[in-house]
Amino acid sequence: MSRKSSDDYNLRSMSNLMGERRKRASDDGERSLIKAPSSASLSSAGPSAASPAPADLERAARKQFQQDVTPGFVYVLAVFSAIGGFLFGYDTGVVSGAMLLLKRDMNVTALWQELLVSGTVAAAAVSALLGAYLNGLFGRRVCILTASFTFAIGAIVLGSAPNKEALLVGRLIVGLGLGIASMTVPVYIAETSPPHLRGRLVTINTLFITAGQFTASVIDGAFSYMQHEGWRYMLGLAVVPALLQFLGFLFLPESPRWLIQKGLTQKARRVLSQIRGNENIDEEYDTIKSSIEEEEKDCGGEGPVIWRMLTYPPARRALIVGCGLQMFQQLSGINTVMYYSATILQMSGVRDDKLAIWLVTVTAFTNFLFTLLGVWLVERVGRRRLTLGSIFGTVLSLCILSVGFLLSAQHSPPVTLHLTDPTTPNSSCTTHLSCEPCMLDPSCGYCYQENSTAVFASSCVPVNPASTERAAWGKCSNSTHMPDSGIWAYNFCPTSYSWVVLLGLVLYLAFFAPGMGPMPWTVNSEIYPLWARSTGNACSAGVNWTFNVLVSLTFLHMAQYLTYYGVFFLYSSLALTGFFFIYGCLPETKGRRLEEIESLFENRLCSCGISDSDEDRQVEYIRVKGSNYHLSDNDASDVE
Numbered sequence: 001m002s003r004k005s006s007d008d009y010n011l012r013s014m015s016n017l018m019g020e021r022r023k024r025a026s027d028d029g030e031r032s033l034i035k036a037p038s039s040a041s042l043s044s045a046g047p048s049a050a051s052p053a054p055a056d057l058e059r060a061a062r063k064q065f066q067q068d069v070t071p072g073f074v075y076v077l078a079v080f081s082a083i084g085g086f087l088f089g090y091d092t093g094v095v096s097g098a099m100l101l102l103k104r105d106m107n108v109t110a111l112w113q114e115l116l117v118s119g120t121v122a123a124a125a126v127s128a129l130l131g132a133y134l135n136g137l138f139g140r141r142v143c144i145l146t147a148s149f150t151f152a153i154g155a156i157v158l159g160s161a162p163n164k165e166a167l168l169v170g171r172l173i174v175g176l177g178l179g180i181a182s183m184t185v186p187v188y189i190a191e192t193s194p195p196h197l198r199g200r201l202v203t204i205n206t207l208f209i210t211a212g213q214f215t216a217s218v219i220d221g222a223f224s225y226m227q228h229e230g231w232r233y234m235l236g237l238a239v240v241p242a243l244l245q246f247l248g249f250l251f252l253p254e255s256p257r258w259l260i261q262k263g264l265t266q267k268a269r270r271v272l273s274q275i276r277g278n279e280n281i282d283e284e285y286d287t288i289k290s291s292i293e294e295e296e297k298d299c300g301g302e303g304p305v306i307w308r309m310l311t312y313p314p315a316r317r318a319l320i321v322g323c324g325l326q327m328f329q330q331l332s333g334i335n336t337v338m339y340y341s342a343t344i345l346q347m348s349g350v351r352d353d354k355l356a357i358w359l360v361t362v363t364a365f366t367n368f369l370f371t372l373l374g375v376w377l378v379e380r381v382g383r384r385r386l387t388l389g390s391i392f393g394t395v396l397s398l399c400i401l402s403v404g405f406l407l408s409a410q411h412s413p414p415v416t417l418h419l420t421d422p423t424t425p426n427s428s429c430t431t432h433l434s435c436e437p438c439m440l441d442p443s444c445g446y447c448y449q450e451n452s453t454a455v456f457a458s459s460c461v462p463v464n465p466a467s468t469e470r471a472a473w474g475k476c477s478n479s480t481h482m483p484d485s486g487i488w489a490y491n492f493c494p495t496s497y498s499w500v501v502l503l504g505l506v507l508y509l510a511f512f513a514p515g516m517g518p519m520p521w522t523v524n525s526e527i528y529p530l531w532a533r534s535t536g537n538a539c540s541a542g543v544n545w546t547f548n549v550l551v552s553l554t555f556l557h558m559a560q561y562l563t564y565y566g567v568f569f570l571y572s573s574l575a576l577t578g579f580f581f582i583y584g585c586l587p588e589t590k591g592r593r594l595e596e597i598e599s600l601f602e603n604r605l606c607s608c609g610i611s612d613s614d615e616d617r618q619v620e621y622i623r624v625k626g627s628n629y630h631l632s633d634n635d636a637s638d639v640e
């Protein structure tokens with residue numbers, strides 16, 4: 001919707017709203033507080049003694065609205081949709097623990113491990129793009145049903161897989177479901193929520209992603225005690241939430257916006273009344289309808305949606321912002337931290353593998369807990385401030401992580417015994433002089449003794465090709481630890497600076513999780529006009545999955561060339577670039593109707609736009625019941 005029509009609409013809707021409010025106020029004895037100003041007074045006169053200050057109006061109306069026009073049904077919709085987020089987190093999180101057991105039960109080589117882990121993410125990237133087409137054609141509800149059905153089939157295939165080829169098929173099926181769910185669920189929640197709750201409800205989806213990751217880590221821990229076939233339960237259990245979502249969605253409605261777009265207006269009205277409870281839906285219905293009609297005139301254009309988006313400046317700017325946010329989310333290294341937190345924890349002195357697995361649940365829980373903080377903050381501080389604060393803290397904590405790794409590297413213990421085994425004469429391990437380069441070489445590990453008073457002999461030896469849990473030969477090759485056997489450090493070095501790394505890890509999650517974790521999904525669900533919403537979300541979700549796989553697959557290789565501190569420093573520079581991008585491009589969308597958000601991307605000098613720009617300062621909106629009215633400059637100065 002253009003700025004002008006949005007303002008006209010705001011005037012109209014505010015007058016209607018005030019009429020309604022006055023009626024209600026007389027019942028409540030609130031007549032003295034809420035009066036209906038005329039359109040003229042709304043746009044020209046400042047508040048007088050007869051009309052209360054806009055801030056009071058807003059407060060009273062918001063209170064009233066929250067009391068009686070937020071039916072619980074929107075929460076039911078959000079929670080059932082967010083099971084898609086839970087499955088996203090569960091399926092991406094559970095595989096690391098399942099892999100440990102699979103390596104024992106089936107002969108999975110390193111290549112197959114990589115295929116099983118990244119096959120899902122790659123399939124998700126492709127199916128997220130496909131999801132745009134399905135969403136436009138069949139609607140959000142059918143897409144969510146398809147995704148949950150696909151998850152359920154994938155889980156059954158995985159749980160009963162007779163060989164690794166079947167496992168790969170199952171992982172690919174799960175990936176197809178993931179891609180569709182990840183792009184549809186935020187859109188569905190955004191389209192069914194009232195504006196004042198939209199941010200919070202969409203953020204619940206990311207909360208469920210992190211809850212899925214946490215649950216996966218607990219299930220991994222619990223089934224790691226099972227000698228055989230524990231992986232079947234780990235991978236197969238996803239069928240339960242998938243079926244729950246499928247059954248739930250059989251009874252839940254389609255998005256009213258999609259229905260109106262398809263001309264199913266009677267049905268759309270029914271759904272709107274159902275999800276808005278006792279609220280008058282005429283105004284919302286009219287806004288959606290007129291914005292769709294206007295969109296068809298203004299940006300109907302010719303050709304595929306992605307082409308129309310690229311050639312229509314507001315949609316193109318929104319696409320840049322949406323994809324940029326998703327890219328910087330992944331470039332900040334979240335999934336490296338999630339996947340390699342066991343290694344980071346081992347560096348801090350946790351040697352016991354079982355304990356390390358359980359401590360991963362602590363990392364996942366911290367991520368969950370701070371995402372919860374994001375759910376609480378998003379409607380209080382807004383998307384823009386939350387994202388900026390979050391990425392700034394992320395940059396700082398990545399620097400702390402980097403410094404921790406640097407200190408550990410500088411004080412890396414030396415290799416004192418250079419041994420060569422006749423069976424591996426050409427091993428690169430003998431060339432490393434300290435633990436740091438030895439650890440970074442994937443074919444070697446560091447074997448040492450702790451607190452030894454004898455002449456301390458530590459060596460860099462090849463890893464056992466059958467299991468990274470022990471050395472190929474020497475003191476660390478015993479699977480049962482003898483009193484005089486050494487400590488096998490694969491992927492980590494003993495260090496006394498682990499507390500700096502741990503501090504960095506905790507701060508990282510505390511800053512990343514409330515903002516950079518959920519906001520890219522939340523913002524993407526609201527910045528595109530309806531005609532471009534599915535395609536915009538599909539592209540940005542595709543970007544998220546693509547960078548997810550790129551960053552997590554390259555971590556170990558990059559660490560070999562740049563060392564750990566180099567990689568984390570690189571992530572922090574990328575996150576800093578993200579900070580400037582967000583500062584320059586992300587407008588505030590809090591409290592605005594989906595139909596008016598498009599105007600935030602119009603006529604900007606910068607390729608994107610800032611909400612607090614001079615232009616926006618002249619046009620202040622008071623949000624009452626999710627509707628806005630347009631104030632003159634005088635009035636704007638009175639807004640709290």
Ligand SMILES: O[C@H]1[C@H](O)[C@@H](O)[C@H](O)[C@@H](O)[C@H]1O
Pocket residue numbers: 206209210213329334335338367513516517518521544548
């Ligand atoms: O927003 C989510 C969330 O923060 C997860 O923890 C992360 O693993 C995902 O990649 C990300 O998209």
